[in-house]
Amino acid sequence: MGNTLNIGLFGFGVVGQGIYQVINRATNAHARIKRICVRNINKPRAIEPAPGLLTDSADDILTDPEIDLIVEVVDDASASYSIVTSAIRRGIPVVSGSKAMIARHLPELIALQHEFNTALLYDASSCGSIPVIRNLEEYYDNDLLLEVKGILNGSSNYILSRVFDHGEPYDEALARAQKLGFAESDPSFDIEGYDSLFKLIIITVHALGVYVNPEDVFTYGISSISDHDIRYAREKRMKIKLVAQVVKVAPDRFTMFVMPEFVSPSKYIYSVDDEYNGVVIRGECYDRQFMFGKGAGSLPTASSILSDVMARRHGYRYEYKKMDYMELPVYDTDVLLKIYLRFADRDLPSRLPFANITEMYSSETYNYVIGEIRLADLISCRALLSGPEVFVANIPRFFLDKD
Amino acid sequence: MGNTLNIGLFGFGVVGQGIYQVINRATNAHARIKRICVRNINKPRAIEPAPGLLTDSADDILTDPEIDLIVEVVDDASASYSIVTSAIRRGIPVVSGSKAMIARHLPELIALQHEFNTALLYDASSCGSIPVIRNLEEYYDNDLLLEVKGILNGSSNYILSRVFDHGEPYDEALARAQKLGFAESDPSFDIEGYDSLFKLIIITVHALGVYVNPEDVFTYGISSISDHDIRYAREKRMKIKLVAQVVKVAPDRFTMFVMPEFVSPSKYIYSVDDEYNGVVIRGECYDRQFMFGKGAGSLPTASSILSDVMARRHGYRYEYKKMDYMELPVYDTDVLLKIYLRFADRDLPSRLPFANITEMYSSETYNYVIGEIRLADLISCRALLSGPEVFVANIPRFFLDKD
Numbered sequence: 001m002g003n004t005l006n007i008g009l010f011g012f013g014v015v016g017q018g019i020y021q022v023i024n025r026a027t028n029a030h031a032r033i034k035r036i037c038v039r040n041i042n043k044p045r046a047i048e049p050a051p052g053l054l055t056d057s058a059d060d061i062l063t064d065p066e067i068d069l070i071v072e073v074v075d076d077a078s079a080s081y082s083i084v085t086s087a088i089r090r091g092i093p094v095v096s097g098s099k100a101m102i103a104r105h106l107p108e109l110i111a112l113q114h115e116f117n118t119a120l121l122y123d124a125s126s127c128g129s130i131p132v133i134r135n136l137e138e139y140y141d142n143d144l145l146l147e148v149k150g151i152l153n154g155s156s157n158y159i160l161s162r163v164f165d166h167g168e169p170y171d172e173a174l175a176r177a178q179k180l181g182f183a184e185s186d187p188s189f190d191i192e193g194y195d196s197l198f199k200l201i202i203i204t205v206h207a208l209g210v211y212v213n214p215e216d217v218f219t220y221g222i223s224s225i226s227d228h229d230i231r232y233a234r235e236k237r238m239k240i241k242l243v244a245q246v247v248k249v250a251p252d253r254f255t256m257f258v259m260p261e262f263v264s265p266s267k268y269i270y271s272v273d274d275e276y277n278g279v280v281i282r283g284e285c286y287d288r289q290f291m292f293g294k295g296a297g298s299l300p301t302a303s304s305i306l307s308d309v310m311a312r313r314h315g316y317r318y319e320y321k322k323m324d325y326m327e328l329p330v331y332d333t334d335v336l337l338k339i340y341l342r343f344a345d346r347d348l349p350s351r352l353p354f355a356n357i358t359e360m361y362s363s364e365t366y367n368y369v370i371g372e373i374r375l376a377d378l379i380s381c382r383a384l385l386s387g388p389e390v391f392v393a394n395i396p397r398f399f400l401d402k403d
Numbered sequence: 404m405g406n407t408l409n410i411g412l413f414g415f416g417v418v419g420q421g422i423y424q425v426i427n428r429a430t431n432a433h434a435r436i437k438r439i440c441v442r443n444i445n446k447p448r449a450i451e452p453a454p455g456l457l458t459d460s461a462d463d464i465l466t467d468p469e470i471d472l473i474v475e476v477v478d479d480a481s482a483s484y485s486i487v488t489s490a491i492r493r494g495i496p497v498v499s500g501s502k503a504m505i506a507r508h509l510p511e512l513i514a515l516q517h518e519f520n521t522a523l524l525y526d527a528s529s530c531g532s533i534p535v536i537r538n539l540e541e542y543y544d545n546d547l548l549l550e551v552k553g554i555l556n557g558s559s560n561y562i563l564s565r566v567f568d569h570g571e572p573y574d575e576a577l578a579r580a581q582k583l584g585f586a587e588s589d590p591s592f593d594i595e596g597y598d599s600l601f602k603l604i605i606i607t608v609h610a611l612g613v614y615v616n617p618e619d620v621f622t623y624g625i626s627s628i629s630d631h632d633i634r635y636a637r638e639k640r641m642k643i644k645l646v647a648q649v650v651k652v653a654p655d656r657f658t659m660f661v662m663p664e665f666v667s668p669s670k671y672i673y674s675v676d677d678e679y680n681g682v683v684i685r686g687e688c689y690d691r692q693f694m695f696g697k698g699a700g701s702l703p704t705a706s707s708i709l710s711d712v713m714a715r716r717h718g719y720r721y722e723y724k725k726m727d728y729m730e731l732p733v734y735d736t737d738v739l740l741k742i743y744l745r746f747a748d749r750d751l752p753s754r755l756p757f758a759n760i761t762e763m764y765s766s767e768t769y770n771y772v773i774g775e776i777r778l779a780d781l782i783s784c785r786a787l788l789s790g791p792e793v794f795v796a797n798i799p800r801f802f803l804d805k806d
Contacts, residue, residue, distance in 0.1 A: 022688050028546040028728050123542075129689035131542040138541070139526075139534040141713040143431040144706060268695070271674070285425050285706035286532035289696035292671070294689060303547060303688035310544040314722065321717065325431050 005031040005313055008061030010083050011073040012038045012054070015097060017047040018302030019071060023309070031069075031309055035061050062086055069312055070094045071305060077101040088112045088120060093317075095308040097301060099125040100189075103198035107211050110320055119317035124304035126199040127152055127277045128295040131307065135291070136206040137318050140281060143325070148207045149245035150279035151272045152199040154296025155190035156222055156242045161273040163230060164239050170225060180275075192221035193242060193258040200244040200258060207246060208254055209322025212331050218379050220259040224391045228366040229342055238262045240393055241269060253332040255375060260393040262340065333376040337394055342368040344389035351384060353377045370395065408434040408716055411464030413486050414477040415441045415457070418500060420450040421705030422474060426712070434472075434712055438464050465489055472715050473497045474708060480504040491515045491523060496720075498711040500704060502528040503592075506601035510614050513723055522720035527707035529602040530555055530680045531698040534710065538694070539609040540721050543684060546728070551610045552648035553682035554675045555602040557699025558593040559625055559645045564676040566633060567642050573628060583678075595624035596645060596661040603647040603661060610649060611657055612725025615734050621782050623662040627794045631769040632745055641665045643796055644672060656735040658778060663796040665743065736779040740797055745771040747792035754787060756780045773798065 007023065009016060016036070023031055036053045037060065061067055062083075070087045072094055074080045080098035087094045089112065096102060102109065102122050113120055123133045127150070136148070151157050155177050162173035174187060189195050197219045205211050222242050233240045241263045246256040263270045268290045272278030277295025282288045294300035322328075336355060343349070349357065349369045357371035378385070378392075385392055410426065412419060419439070426434055439456045440463065464470055465486075473490045475497055477483045483501035490497045492515065499505060505512065505525050516523055526536045530553070539551070554560050558580050565576035577590060592598050600622045608614050625645050636643045644666045649659040666673045671693040675681030680698025685691045697703035725731075739758060746752070752760065752772045760774035781788070781795075788795055 018688075022547070025687065026545045026547055129692060131538055134542055135534055135538070138714065138719070139537055139710045141717075142429045142709055144425070144429055144709070283706060284428065285421075285702040285709075287697050287703065289532060289694070291692070291694050293692035299688040300690065303686060306545055306547070306688075307542045311541065314544075314724065316541070319717065 003030070005029075005309070006034040006066050006068045007031055007309065008064065008067040008070045009033050009036045009073075010058070010061070010070065011075065012036050012045060012049070013073070013075055014298045015073040015301045015305075017045065018298030019073065019305050020047060020049060022299060022302040022306050026306055029306060029310060029313075031313070034067060035064065037061050058083060058086070062090060062092070067092060069309065071096075071309065073097045073305070077104070081105060084109070084120065085112060088116050088118055091116050091118045093119045093121075093312050095121045095124070095305055095312065097122065097124040097305060099195065099198040099202060103201040103214055106202065106205055110323075113317070119312065121308040121311060121316070121318065122202065123308050124301055126202050127279060128154065128293065128297070129300035129304045130277055130279060130291045130293040130295065131304075132203060132279050132291065133206050133318075134311075136203065136281070137321070140207070140283065141321060144284040144286070145207055145248070145281070146284060147245065147247045147282040148203055148279065149243060149247070149269075149282070151241055151269055151277055152196040152244045152279070152295070153190050153193075153242060154275035154277055154294070155187070155195070156193075157272065157277070158275045158296070159191065160222060160239070160241060163225075164234075165273060188221075188223070191223045193219040196242060196244040196258045200246060200256060204246045204256060205320070206318070206322070208248075209320070209325055209328050210254070210331060212256065216331070218257040218259065218333070218375055218382070220385065220392050222260055224388045225260065226342065226366070226391060228368075229340075229391050229393065232340070232368070233262055236262065238264050239270060241272070243269065243394070248329060249332060249335055252327065252329050254329045255332050255335045257375060257394075260391070262393055262395050333374070333379060335375050336372050337375055337378070338370065338372050338397060339378075340368060340370050340393045340395055342366060342391040348384065348390065352381050406433075408432075408712070409437040409469050409471045410434055410712065411467065411470040411473045412436050412439045413461070413464070413473065413475040415439050415448065415452070416476070416478055417701045418476040418704045418708075420448065421701030422476065422708050423450060423452060425702060425705040425709050429709055432709060432713055432716075434716070437470060438467065440464050461486060461489070465493060465495070470495060472712065474499075474712065476500045476708070480507070484508060487512070487523065488515060491519050491521055494519050494521050496522045496524075496715050498524045498527070498708055498715065500525065500527040500708060502598065502601040502605060506604040506617055509605065509608055513726075516720070522715065524711040524714060524719070524721065525605065526711050527704055529605050530682060531557065531696065531700070532703035532707045533680055533682060533694045533696040533698065534707075535606060535682050535694065536609050536721075537714075539606065539684075540724070543610070543686065544724060547687040547689070548610055548651070548684070549687060550648065550650045550685040551606055551682065552646060552650070552672075552685070554644055554672055554680055555599040555647045555682070555698070556593050556596075556645060557678035557680055557697070558590070558598075559596075560675065560680070560698070561678045562594065563625060563642070563644060566628075567637075568676060591624075591626070594626045596622040599645060599647040599661045603649060603659060607649045607659060608723070609721070609725070611651075611732055612723070612728055613657070613731050613734060615659065619734070621660040621662065621736070621778055621785070623788065623795050625663055627791045628663065629745065629769070629794060631771075632743075632794050632796065635743070635771070636665055639665065641667050642673060644675070646672065646797070651732060652735060652738055655730065655732050657732045658735050658738045660778060660797075663794075665796055665798050736777070736782060738778050739775050740778055740781070741773065741775050741800060742781075743771060743773050743796045743798055745769060745794040751787065751793070755784050
């Protein structure tokens with residue numbers, strides 16, 4: 001396997017410590033952490049690295065000619081951006097787990113990789129231990145792909161599982177997720193759907209070759225879910241899951257969004273519980289494929305990072321092949337969704353441009369409508385849908401379909 | 404994407420016709436079938452290729468300097484061996500779906516690829532549309548892998564699903580599988596476990612870097628399953644599935660076998676029904692990952708072939724990296740299994756060297772024991788376990804474990 005790969009690690013939180021453990025355990029990887037850069041050297045840590053490894057100066061890693069690879073798992077998007085771009089500009093390959101930063105800057109990061117002829121790998125940034133990006137890039141490398149849909153955030157899924165399967169109140173479930181280290185330090189990232197969104201942006205680049213700005217994508221989380229919604233779903237023998245999806249709606253168009261969805265027991269993602277992630281890849285000829293694994297937690301993320309480290313050992317880089325296809329599909333929000341809308345203000349449905357309303361319910365305690373509405377209208381009316389008094393969930397058309 | 408890739412196709416049965424359809428449909432693949440070699444040109448076919456494509460002379464493809472890649476899906480292991488080795492010796496890369504041939508000749512095929520500096524890809528040979536080989540080779544490229552276990556044969560799984568979920572008699576289910584084109588032309592290949600075995604041999608090379616001769620692996624199929632066994636499993640709220648597995652039993656040792664197994668509802672593979680395949684990959688840090696997809700049928704297999712074709716477009720080849728690891732684990736059959744043995748001849752249990760027997764049942768209609776026995780003893784007593792009067796199934800130790 002040749003010489004030992006010298007890794008400079010940025011970040012030594014939950015994931016960084018996991019990487020330290022995993023790299024030390026995988027002796028065949030022939031890799032070692034040579035230096036670890038952290039913000040505060042003196043902070044007490046659950047795992048103490050070997051003496052002399054810690055530094056608080058990024059340059060100790062960036063200017064060390066012996067460093068072969070940088071692994072960056074910093075919990076701060078702007079620090080992460082600065083580390084990753086500095087490294088690429090110096091020609092040092094990088095493995096990063098910073099999905100928010102990557103999703104926001106991907107076009108620039110792709111251009112930089114070309115310009116400085118080095119690689120940025122980030123399989124760990126999407127779905128923890130499930131190799132979604134690598135498979136989309138290498139295995140589903142053709143135009144038969146129709147849809148990628150899944151549960152991409154382990155923390156919100158853990159919360160919904162506690163609520164649905166264990167009848168736990170939402171707040172308790174959130175607190176438990178944070179205690180177990182599944183939730184990001186800012187929980188809104190998880191429960192408002194942004195973590196799923198960033199992963200979906202990255203997935204879409206590797207699935208369809210198209211970059212969509214995160215700000216242009218309808219994203220709705222689970223923070224306003226109420227006992228009414230949960231009871232409603234249970235009565236229909238369904239679960240509510242936070243689902244991210246990108247779907248070809250025509251040969252030349254696709255749509256994408258992140259929102260809670262009613263999921264029936266016949267669907268693969270119905271049984272994706274706790275902190276697990278599950279992704280369904282649908283294509284013209286192979287029908288549906290389902291990948292499932294731990295989506296959160298220190299060691300699963302760390303072992304995904306290890307896979308990227310090993311791939312770099314063998315010179316692997318994303319080729320972004322699909323971006324060179326002649327005709328890329330276009331992002332389209334002019335598609336009709338069927339949604340469940342729970343609300344307090346009885347004027348709300350009339351202020352939304354529903355194409356039609358198929359069900360209405362009102363009572364002293366809550367109200368809902370079910371109806372069809374354009375995705376573009378959901379985006380333009382986004383402000384009306386916020387706050388604890390409103391909850392929106394997608395109702396997929398074909399409940400009997402396996403997806 | 405450069406010039407069109409010229410493909411020479413060997414075999415135009417169910418899978419070959421699927422490849423023809425898929426390649427024609429995947430316009431971005433920029434590939435075309437230039438020539439198709441079949442045994443009998445005049446045989447009527449469900450899909451007729453464009454005029455002039457068919458030939459019955461292998462040399463029309465092998466000596467054509469315009470052919471960039473050979474795709475081989477011939478339903479005859481010795482013809483397949485001859486085509487694949489001839490092509491490699493001429494430096495022509497090959498994509499093959501012939502698992503039996505590959506499993507039997509893999510060490511030689513690896514040596515030939517090195518010697519003639521060309522590539523043989525065969526992701527389609529294992530688990531139809533699920534990218535198991537590529538992922539084991541590229542993504543689980545480290546020594547944290549502990550186990551690969553799954554339902555690798557769509558046809559036998561289809562039959563068991565019909566029997567368990569639809570109460571259909573075994574013979575009817577088999578006939579239906581053959582009618583739907585899931586079963587190999589020789590059904591014993593599927594139902595006696597050999598198809599699963601060959602896939603397991605290939606998987607083990609890419610999972611652990613070790614080639615094991617198929618003849619050295621205990622392989623037991625489902626042909627002798629009876630209503631008694633099915634009723635027994637149902638009473639325990641379990642299903643019987645035909646499971647192939649390779650498992651690290653110590654850091655330096657692993658075991659492997661193919662046999663029916665009692666599967667409880669908590670296991671991922673419990674819900675792998677019909678012609679689907681499902682594979683669980685377990686590792687030290689990432690726990691379990693589950694991949695699921697169509698494992699049989701014309702188009703799923705063809706789209707897997709297309710993935711290999713596209714990979715060749717980008718120069719991909721298996722590196723067999725794990726085979727170069729310094730310390731490879733050793734295949735070991737000195738492991739204790741817990742099995743269910745149904746039998747007619749009441750002397751049978753005493754002729755098998757059970758380490759212990761924990762349950763015995765006798766009645767006028769059937770008898771069974773449950774006990775522990777060494778895998779090596781099962782292998783040496785293999786002859787005693789054949790025939791319709793005997794059925795053996797594995798009972799995994801920890802029913803509550805998700806695997």
